[in-house]
Every structure is written in C-alpha cells, then in structure tokens.
Amino acid sequence: MAERALYDAHVDRVYRLCYRIANGNRELAQDFTQEAFVRAFGRLADFRGDSALSTWLHSIAVSVSLNGMRKVKRWNERETELDDAAPIGVMRREAEPDLKTRLRHAIDELPEPYRVVFVMYDVEGYTHEEIGRVLEIPSGTSKARLSRARAKLRESLAEFAGEWA
Amino acid sequence: MTHDEEKFNEYLQRLARELDPAPEVPREELWARIDAARRPHRSEERTVVDIATRRRVRPQLVRWAVALAAMLVVGVAIGRLTLMRGTAGGPAVAANEAATNASDSAAQADSAALLPYRLAAVQHLVKTEALLAALPTDARTGQVDEVAGWAGDLLTDTRLLLDSPAGQDAELKQLLEDLELVLAQIAVLKVRGAAGEVEMIQDGMNQRDVLLRLRAATASPTLAGS
Numbered sequence: 001m002a003e004r005a006l007y008d009a010h011v012d013r014v015y016r017l018c019y020r021i022a023n024g025n026r027e028l029a030q031d032f033t034q035e036a037f038v039r040a041f042g043r044l045a046d047f048r049g050d051s052a053l054s055t056w057l058h059s060i061a062v063s064v065s066l067n068g069m070r071k072v073k074r075w076n077e078r079e080t081e082l083d084d085a086a087p088i089g090v091m092r093r094e095a096e097p098d099l100k101t102r103l104r105h106a107i108d109e110l111p112e113p114y115r116v117v118f119v120m121y122d123v124e125g126y127t128h129e130e131i132g133r134v135l136e137i138p139s140g141t142s143k144a145r146l147s148r149a150r151a152k153l154r155e156s157l158a159e160f161a162g163e164w165a
Numbered sequence: 166m167t168h169d170e171e172k173f174n175e176y177l178q179r180l181a182r183e184l185d186p187a188p189e190v191p192r193e194e195l196w197a198r199i200d201a202a203r204r205p206h207r208s209e210e211r212t213v214v215d216i217a218t219r220r221r222v223r224p225q226l227v228r229w230a231v232a233l234a235a236m237l238v239v240g241v242a243i244g245r246l247t248l249m250r251g252t253a254g255g256p257a258v259a260a261n262e263a264a265t266n267a268s269d270s271a272a273q274a275d276s277a278a279l280l281p282y283r284l285a286a287v288q289h290l291v292k293t294e295a296l297l298a299a300l301p302t303d304a305r306t307g308q309v310d311e312v313a314g315w316a317g318d319l320l321t322d323t324r325l326l327l328d329s330p331a332g333q334d335a336e337l338k339q340l341l342e343d344l345e346l347v348l349a350q351i352a353v354l355k356v357r358g359a360a361g362e363v364e365m366i367q368d369g370m371n372q373r374d375v376l377l378r379l380r381a382a383t384a385s386p387t388l389a390g391s
Contacts, residue, residue, distance in 0.1 A: 003203070007196060015195070016187040024185045033195055038202045100184055107181070122178045154173055 003041050010054055011037070013124075014061045020119035021065035023108050032068050036061040055133045062134060066112065099160045106156035114149035121146050282331035286341075289322050293344055300351065309354050316351035323348060 014036055019029035040060050047056060107115060116135065120126040121142070128146075132139040166174075296315055323345050332338045 003199075004196065007199065008192075011192060011195065012190050015190045019187050026188060030191065030195060030198075034198045034202065037195075037199045041199075041203055100180070103177075103180060103184060118181075123181045150170075150174055150177060153177060154170075
C-alpha cells in the first residue's frame with residue numbers, strides 16, 4: 001500500500017515529464033514511467049531524505065527517460081544505416097508545412113541539456129530551482145540552458161517571426 | 166532581454182504548451198505493470214537484517230504495513246490481556262473449585278503465577294502503543310532521534326518479555342515478535358535518517374485512522390479500571 005500511495009501522489013507529473021522527454025511518444029512515456037517507479041521502489045531503502053522525495057523521484061524519471069531516448073536514437077541510427085537511407089538522425093528534415101510542425105522538429109533537434117530544461121520549464125512549468133534540484137545543476141545553469149534553447153528555437157522559427165512580433 | 170525577445174518567449178511558451186497536450190495518465194494500467202514488475206523483487210527484499218539470532222527484518226517498503234498491523238493487534242491484545250487478568254484474579258475462586266476439579270485448581274495457580282508477567286506485558290503494550298502514536302508527531306517536529314531511542318529501550322523490554330513466562334502465551338508471543346520487528350526498524354531511523362520512511366508510515370496511519378482506533382481501545386473502561 002505504501003508503494004501505491006507514493007505512486008498515486010507522483011505519477012501524473014512523472015508521466016508528463018517522461019512524455020515530454022519522449023517527444024510525445026505515449027508508449028515510450030509509459031515504459032519510462034514504469035521503469036522510473038520500479039527503480040525508485042527498489043532503491044527506496046537507500047533514500048537518505050536529503051532531498052524531497054518528489055525531487056529524487058523526478059531525477060530518476062529524467063535519467064531513465066534520457067537513457068531510453070539515447071537507446072532509441074542509436075536504434076534508429078542503426079536502422080537508417082541498414083536501410084542505406086539519407087543522413088543519420090532521428091528524423092529526416094522533410095517538408096514542414098506549418099509552424100507547429102517546425103516547432104516540434106526544432107525542439108527535437110535541440111541538444112539534450114537544452115531540450116530537457118526547455119520542456120521542464122516552458123512546457124511543464126517547473127521552476128529553475130526545481131529543475132536545478134532534479135538535474136543536480138545550479139539554477140543559474142538552468143536559466144542559461146533555457147536561454148540558449150529559446151535562442152535556437154527562435155532561429156529555427158525565424159521565417160514565422162510575424163506570428164509573435 | 167529585449168521587448169521582442171520577451172514577446173517571443175511568451176509566445177513560444179504558449180505554443181509549446183498547446184502543441185502536444187499531455188494525454189491522460191493511464192494510472193491503473195501503469196500500476197498493474199509496475200506491480201507485476203515489482204513482485205519478484207519484493208520476495209528478495211524480505212530478508213535484509215538479522216535481529217540477534219531470531220528473525221529477519223522486513224524491508225523498509227513494508228515496514229509501515231507491519232507497524233500498522235502491530236498497532237491494531239496491540240489494541241486487541243490490550244483488551245484480551247485485560248480479560249485474562251480478570252479470569253486469573255482468584256485465589257478464592259480457585260479454592261472454591263478445588264474440591265470438585267483438581268486440574269482447574271492447578272491451572273488457576275499457574276495463571277496466578279503468570280499474573281505479574283502479564284501485567285508487565287500489558288504495561289509494555291501500552292508504552293509501545295504510545296510510541297507508535299507519537300511517531301508521526303515527533304517526525305513532524307524533527308524528534309525522530311528521540312523516538313528511535315525510545316524504540317530501542319522498548320525493544321529490549323520486548324525481548325525480555327519474550328524470554329519470560331509471558332512469552333509462553335502463543336498469542337502474546339506472536340504480538341511481541343511482531344513488535345520486535347517494528348521497534349527494531351524504528352530504532353534504526355536514528356542512524357539512517359528517516360524523512361521518506363516516516364512520511365510513508367504517516368500516510369499509512371492517517372489513511373486507516375489507526376491512532377483514533379487505538380486511543381479508543383486504550384481508553385476502554387476495562388483497561389482504565391484495572
């Protein structure tokens with residue numbers, strides 16, 4: 001019952017975080033969420049209480065999700081080589097008819113450290129202090145990475161500048 | 166940051182949140198998968214620490230469940246032991262029945278001899294109940310070390326009772342052995358730090374109104390009048 005109580009208290013936010021890091025892939029998000037909780041329950045005996053339980057749990061979720069996405073990327077790269085297809089990458093740059101599609105692709109193309117901070121801050125609403133505790137980085141680093149992420153996204157969306165000007 | 170950058174950031178944030186709304190969390194499906202994945206590990210986690218030569222401590226993940234069960238049994242045991250005291254209080258009664266039933270008389274004599282141990286057991290159970298009731302409050306006020314120390318003292322008394330004639334009673338023996346586990350786990354909170362663990366114990370106790378029910382049991386007239 002203790003595990004279920006912990007799960008009920010945190011699953012929503014953990015799942016959404018995994019979903020964002022998995023670029024909207026529901027199956028991957030469920031796999032990552034499952035793995036995060038299984039690992040957390042297995043390590044609960046080692047939790048020393050030197051951070052909030054939620055911070056600790058979210059750290060595990062981020063770690064599981066990022067490792068999972070790296071495996072997915074490596075798998076996709078191998079598949080691409082076998083198919084003798086175009087340049088290596090997770091997604092091909094195809095015709096992007098609209099702003100949202102371009103934004104999706106641009107977020108996916110962000111370097112991992114920037115992408116994680118961007119989805120946590122701008123999409124999921126974490127504060128820089130929360131991000132700092134989860135990722136074990138200073139909040140100033142979180143702010144810097146967000147700034148760079150936004151700058152890159154702005155470059156990618158430059159032709160749509162009229163939308164926000 | 167320029168005004169244009171601020172406008173872009175606001176626009177970007179709004180667009181990113183609208184871009185792909187997170188789907189509803191499949192809570193039950195996910196829990197079923199997690200629960201299934203955990204089952205093999207739970208049986209492995211059951212043996213962690215050896216208490217003297219007696220038993221193995223159940224893992225942290227089920228500690229609070231043992232504590233809750235022990236608290237419920239404490240309340241029941243207090244009531245039962247109080248009844249046992251009532252049936253054992255009769256040298257005069259034994260004398261009245263001696264002429265017609267020699268074995269009953271012997272049983273009564275044994276019972277009277279055990280009375281001091283049973284009284285000590287009742288007192289010990291009351292103290293243990295108080296400890297378990299105090300655990301959430303002391304955790305909130307940062308006094309886990311005190312509770313852990315108290316648990317260590319009660320653990321010693323529990324083991325002494327188990328070795329005494331009081332431990333011959335099968336039901337009491339089972340209760341004392343369960344309390345031994347619970348007290349041993351609380352006693353080590355002092356060493357390891359307890360924030361997450363006490364939080365789980367508190368959640369479990371609050372969900373089942375355990376303290377409320379135990380206080381009702383210890384305030385019962387049979388115990389108060391003894």
